[in-house]
Amino acid sequence: xKLKLLFVDEFRGFYKSKVMLFLWIGLPIVALLFRFVQTxxxxxxxxxxxISALIVSSLAGTLAAVMLTVSIINEKNRxxxxxxxxxxxxxxxxxxxxxxxxxxxxxxxxLIAIMVGVAADFVTSGALSATVFQDxxxxxxxxxxxxxxxxxxxVLIGVAAPSVxxxxxxxxxxxxxxxVIPLVPTLLNLPQADLFTVGLAAVVTIxxxxxxxxxxxxxxx
Amino acid sequence: xxASPNPCVLLRGVTKDYNGFRALDDVSFEIRExxxxxxxxxxxxxxxxxxxxxVGLINDFRGEVLIGGYQLPKEKLEAHKLLGxxxxxxxxxxxxxxxxxxxxxxxxSGLTEAEVEERxxxxxxxxSLADVRHKKISQLSGGMAQKVxxxxxxxxxxxxxVMDEPLGGLDPLSRNQFKEIVLKLARSGTTxxxxxxxxxxxxDVATRIGILSRGRIKMVGSMNELKSQLYSQxxxxxxxxxxSDKWQMLGTVKNVSKIEQPSPGRVLVYIQDGADDDQVINxxxxxxxxxxxxxxxxxxxxxxxxxxxxxYVQKGEKA
Numbered sequence: 303x304k305l306k307l308l309f310v311d312e313f314r315g316f317y318k319s320k321v322m323l324f325l326w327i328g329l330p331i332v333a334l335l336f337r338f339v340q341t342x343x344x345x346x347x348x349x350x351x352x353i354s355a356l357i358v359s360s361l362a363g364t365l366a367a368v369m370l371t372v373s374i375i376n377e378k379n380r381x382x383x384x385x386x387x388x389x390x391x392x393x394x395x396x397x398x399x400x401x402x403x404x405x406x407x408x409x410x411x412x413l414i415a416i417m418v419g420v421a422a423d424f425v426t427s428g429a430l431s432a433t434v435f436q437d438x439x440x441x442x443x444x445x446x447x448x449x450x451x452x453x454x455x456x457v458l459i460g461v462a463a464p465s466v467x468x469x470x471x472x473x474x475x476x477x478x479x480x481x482v483i484p485l486v487p488t489l490l491n492l493p494q495a496d497l498f499t500v501g502l503a504a505v506v507t508i509x510x511x512x513x514x515x516x517x518x519x520x521x522x523x
Numbered sequence: 524x525x526a527s528p529n530p531c532v533l534l535r536g537v538t539k540d541y542n543g544f545r546a547l548d549d550v551s552f553e554i555r556e557x558x559x560x561x562x563x564x565x566x567x568x569x570x571x572x573x574x575x576x577x578v579g580l581i582n583d584f585r586g587e588v589l590i591g592g593y594q595l596p597k598e599k600l601e602a603h604k605l606l607g608x609x610x611x612x613x614x615x616x617x618x619x620x621x622x623x624x625x626x627x628x629x630x631x632s633g634l635t636e637a638e639v640e641e642r643x644x645x646x647x648x649x650x651s652l653a654d655v656r657h658k659k660i661s662q663l664s665g666g667m668a669q670k671v672x673x674x675x676x677x678x679x680x681x682x683x684x685v686m687d688e689p690l691g692g693l694d695p696l697s698r699n700q701f702k703e704i705v706l707k708l709a710r711s712g713t714t715x716x717x718x719x720x721x722x723x724x725x726x727d728v729a730t731r732i733g734i735l736s737r738g739r740i741k742m743v744g745s746m747n748e749l750k751s752q753l754y755s756q757x758x759x760x761x762x763x764x765x766x767s768d769k770w771q772m773l774g775t776v777k778n779v780s781k782i783e784q785p786s787p788g789r790v791l792v793y794i795q796d797g798a799d800d801d802q803v804i805n806x807x808x809x810x811x812x813x814x815x816x817x818x819x820x821x822x823x824x825x826x827x828x829x830x831x832x833x834x835y836v837q838k839g840e841k842a
Contacts, residue, residue, distance in 0.1 A: 304631060311627050315618045380614040385675060388578045390603040391630040523580040 304391040308399035325411035330418040366455030374460025394515040447503030454483035454510035531714040539584035559727030562718040570718040606680030613672030632679035686717040741835040758824040764817035
């Protein structure tokens with residue numbers, strides 16, 4: 303109950319932020335521009351839906367992780383959490399609500415970007431094949447898997463890092479490396495690699511979140 | 524205002540170390556229900572650490588802490604239901620408006636939607652914040668933000684209100700408003716613990732006072748108890764209208780053990796232990812009239828909280 307309340311609360315805070323504004327509006331625009339540039343230089347066009355998925359995984363994951371890290375460190379150092387921690391709620395709910403709200407924001411932004419992609423492909427080609435939809439769904443699942451890992455890494459680094467500078471450096475380098483872990487099955491060409499990717503992402507995400515929550519539980523404010 | 528004999532807060536042998544530095548050393552005191560407890564001490568004495576342990580922000584300590592009978596940190600969730608807390612530097616997420624912050628904190632404290640809707644306007648009216656209800660807290664002045672901090676602490680009618688330096692940053696009008704609110708809350712049964720550097724404000728509202736120095740409790744008691752500890756002998760101060768040698772004759776009054784004139788025109792009369800000080804003052808007045816001495820005032824000499832504080836804190840520094 304308290305987790306739901308905190309989630310809705312955090313979601314309201316994040317979706318209005320400038321970073322989220324970029325994800326909501328900027329992400330489809332960047333993907334659209336990328337598509338035209340790519341068509342102009344190579345003469346061939348990759349389906350826009352696939353481009354959208356690529357953009358989501360590379361940009362949104364990093365942005366979401368940085369946003370989470372910076373937000374947590376700032377709030378920690380400004381003693382914002384004191385007013386939450388003296389209330390009858392579980393400490394873990396504070397961090398989980400942050401993760402869930404940012405992940406939900408990015409998932410919605412990704413869907414918007416993909417829908418714009420589908421619409422753009424429909425306008426330019428006049429028809430959409432079943433393969434495009436299938437590829438898009440796979441790309442979206444992989445993208446969101448990587449975003450989930452990046453977000454959980456963002457939470458862990460946010461809880462652990464002492465300053466915004468240290469946190470930002472760690473999340474930009476470390477967070478990005480960790481978020482690539484789910485791609486290992488695909489890179490190794492394993493059978494049913496997509497399923498493995500989602501499963502591996504779930505394991506890594508849960509592990510990182512457990513570490514973040516454990517650390518936050520022990521923190522003295 | 525009458526305090527119940529039941530302790531609402533109990534600290535026994537609380538000790539806290541930070542990387543080898545002892546911030547609190549065997550701190551013990553209790554606060555009874557309905558009491559206003561003023562917690563004073565110099566910077567770095569350990570006041571904030573004590574309050575943070577009490578509200579469950581610091582869980583790594585030795586000793587026993589009970590809030591309303593619930594043991595910390597084991598029964599923290601139950602203890603938190605009784606608690607309202609105003610930190611020294613209250614901070615909110617930048618995107619929150621006053622209304623949004625109070626709604627969230629009210630619900631997190633267990634209030635229903637209807638209760639939150641009913642309580643917010645009342646509390647904002649009480650703290651003169653009704654006009655800025657929908658303003659972002661980040662746009663408010665430090666004093667106004669402090670009032671929002673007080674609003675979130677009071678919103679759910681806590682049984683125990685803990686405030687760390689609540690008067691810092693408040694203008695004189697708001698300080699008076701704050702003191703009135705504190706007295707009103709105590710009358711309705713709320714137990715209040717607050718730390719402050721402004722000793723006159725502590726003296727105005729606190730029913731009992733705890734003095735902390737270098738992590739150790741130096742003294743706990745009511746103002747009268749603290750005064751009697753500081754001045755073991757009762758003293759009457761006589762201010763003469765003009766300098767005269769006749770003051771030495773006041774030493775002949777019954778039950779006067781000693782007289783002295785620390786400065787011209789200011790005479791201190793020491794009363795013997797066990798004597799009725801009102802009777803001695805009456806006898807002094809008669810003697811003064813008999814001697815034809817003109818005086819400006821005659822009154823029992825009572826130490827201010829500043830003197831008491833300095834006495835105990837200086838003792839602590841020397842130790």
